[in-house]
Every structure is written in structure tokens, then in C-alpha cells.
Amino acid sequence: MKKVILITTATLLSLISANAQSDSREVQVGVKGGVNFSTITGDDLGDLDSRTSFNAGLVAEIPISDRFSFQPEVFYSGQGFDIREVDQDNAFDTDDNVEYQLDYIQVPLLLKAYLVKGLSVEAGPQFGFKIHEEIDFQPNSDGGDIEVDSDDSYVKNFDTSLAFGASYKFDNGFFLNGRYNVGVTDIFDDNTPFEGVDAKNDVWQFGIGFMF
Numbered sequence: 001m002k003k004v005i006l007i008t009t010a011t012l013l014s015l016i017s018a019n020a021q022s023d024s025r026e027v028q029v030g031v032k033g034g035v036n037f038s039t040i041t042g043d044d045l046g047d048l049d050s051r052t053s054f055n056a057g058l059v060a061e062i063p064i065s066d067r068f069s070f071q072p073e074v075f076y077s078g079q080g081f082d083i084r085e086v087d088q089d090n091a092f093d094t095d096d097n098v099e100y101q102l103d104y105i106q107v108p109l110l111l112k113a114y115l116v117k118g119l120s121v122e123a124g125p126q127f128g129f130k131i132h133e134e135i136d137f138q139p140n141s142d143g144g145d146i147e148v149d150s151d152d153s154y155v156k157n158f159d160t161s162l163a164f165g166a167s168y169k170f171d172n173g174f175f176l177n178g179r180y181n182v183g184v185t186d187i188f189d190d191n192t193p194f195e196g197v198d199a200k201n202d203v204w205q206f207g208i209g210f211m212f
Contacts, residue, residue, distance in 0.1 A: 025063050025066075026063070027060065027061070027062050027063070028060065028061045028211040028212065029058070029060045029211070029212055030058070030059050030060070030061075030173070030175075030209050030210050030211035030212055031056075031057070031058060031059070031209055031210055032055075032056070032057060032058075032059050032073070032075065032175075032177065032207055032209030032210075033055060033056035033057075033075075033207050033208065033209070034054065034055055034056075034177070034205055034206050034207015034208060035052065035053075035054055035055075035205070035206055035207065036051075036052065036053045036054060036077060036078055036079060036203055036204070036205055037050045037051075037052055037203070037204045037205075038050055038051050038078070038079040038080055038102075038201065038202065038203040038204075039051065039080075039081040039202050040080075040081050040183075040187060040199045040200060040201055040202060041183075041200055042186075042197065042198035042199040042200055043198045044197045044198045044199065045197075045198070045199055048081040048082065048083060049081065049083070049097065050081065050082065051078070051079065051080040051081050051082050051099055051101065053077075053078025053079065053080070053101075055075050055076060055077045055078065055106075055205055055207065056076055057073060057074050057075020057106075058073065058075065059071065059072075059073045059075075059209060059211075060072055060073070061112065061211065066114075067114050068111065068112065068113055068114075069111075069112040069114075069120075070109075070110070070111065070112070071108075071109075071110040071112045071122060071124075072107070072108070072109050072110070073106070073107065073108050073110070074105065074107055075105070075106055076103065076104075076105060076131075077105075077106045077203070077205075078101065078103050079101075079102045079103065079104060079201055079203055080099065080100045080101045080103075081099075081100050082097050082098070082099050082100075083097060083098045083100065098135065098136070098137055099135075099136040100134075100135055100136075101132065101134040101135070101136060102130060102132075102133055102155060102187075102201075103130070103131050103132040103133070104128040104129060104131065104159065105128070105129045105131055106127070106128045106129075106181075107126065107127045107128075107129075108124060108125070108126035108163045109124050109125055109126075109127075110122040110123060110124035110163060110165075111123060111124050112167075118168050118169050118170065118171075119166070119167075119168050120166065120167050120168075120169070121164075121165070121166050121167075122163070122164070122165045122166070122167065123162070123163065123164045123165070124162070124163060125160065125161075125162060125163075126160070126161045126162065126163045127158070127159075128158065128159035128160070128161065128201070129157065129158060129159075130155065130156070130157045130158070132147075133147070133148040133150075133153055133155060134146065134147050134148060153189075154188050154189055154192040154193065154194050155187050155188060155189065156185075156186075156187055156188065156189050159183060159185060159187060159201055160183070160184050161181045161182055161183045161184055161185075161200075161201060161203075162181070162182050162184055163179055163180070163181045164179065164180050164181075164182075165177060165178055165179030165180065166178055166179075173210050173211045173212065174209070174210050175208065175209050175210070175211065176207075176208055177205070177206070177207050177208070177209065178204075178205070178206050179204070179205045179206075180203070180204055180205075181201065181202070181203040181204075182202060183200030183201035183202060184200070186198060186199055186200060187199050187200060187201060
């Protein structure tokens, strides 16, 4: 039985290696966009609802070999979380919620590996630069926005995370992508009331793109 498993595994790996290649050996540049489902997680936090937003930006793919590529990106990413308010009289959630918006320019530097032609997995570090912070007391309508000044913010201007994802690229250049970004550094600044609080960005992203 062990020999059968080893032979089967070796056969599958050889087939993958034989078919694992990108669709181009040239440097490609493209655009991408999609939806974000974001929150913050940590041992010191309760359950928070996710904020639904979007991401959009630029992507490049630089072949290293037939199987591997380096993929740097630069894109806007709407992140943050929702806090659903509770009706204290009956302990049921109301229709109101508060959305804490943390918007970043994200710069992931990914290593992409092709499993078969078109299908790839990717992973690498991601560096986030906060560009906007806002509390929205009426996220489903106009008004209720309170912008947080950088001098009054408790959230760091720089964030580090790890990105893990998978993509499928079609022969015409279009691709589909899903990715999970897990924070590795706490988002709150030192010397604030939240110093030492375990709180990290946590984002799921799904989208489409096109390589030129």
C-alpha cells in the first residue's frame, strides 16, 4: 500500500511539474478590482461584524521560470469593521450599525507558483499605508460621517500582513482571484489607550482582473 501511495504521489507531482507553466514568459502588467470583507481580530476583542468594501489597483507579473513568477501589486483597499448596535431594552440587534472605515494603499510582494496552466497559488508579505480613517454612523445612507484626523487617530499609519491566494488566468488575459490577508502587526499605536491591545487586520478579497 505504501508503494502504491508513493508511486501515485510521484506520478501526480511529475504531471503537475510537466504542466505547470505560466501563459507568458514576458513581463505583464494589468489591472484588478473586487470586493473586500474585512474586520479586525485579536484575543482582546469581541466578535465584530465585517465591513464590505472594495479594492482596485495595478498588478504586474515578472516570470522567474516556467513555473514561478514574482507578482508585485499596488492597490486601494477599503478595510475596517462594523459594530452592530444593541437595543438594551430587549437585547436584540437593531437595524443600526456603526462602520469604522480604515482605507489603505496596499503593496503586496508575492511569489506565484503555477500548479497547472492558468491555475496558480500565491503568497507573500503585504505592506499597507493608511490613507483615510472615518467613523460612519449611517453607513447605509448619506450623512453620519466623522473623519478621524491623523493627529487624533489611535491607528498606526503603517500595517504589515501576509497574503495567501489563488488565481486562474484565461488565455485572453482575464483572471479570477481570491485572497486572504492576515495581519501580523497590531493596528493600534503605542502611547494610546489601546496600547498593547491585540488587534490585527483580517481581510478576504475576491475579484477579477486583466493582464495586458
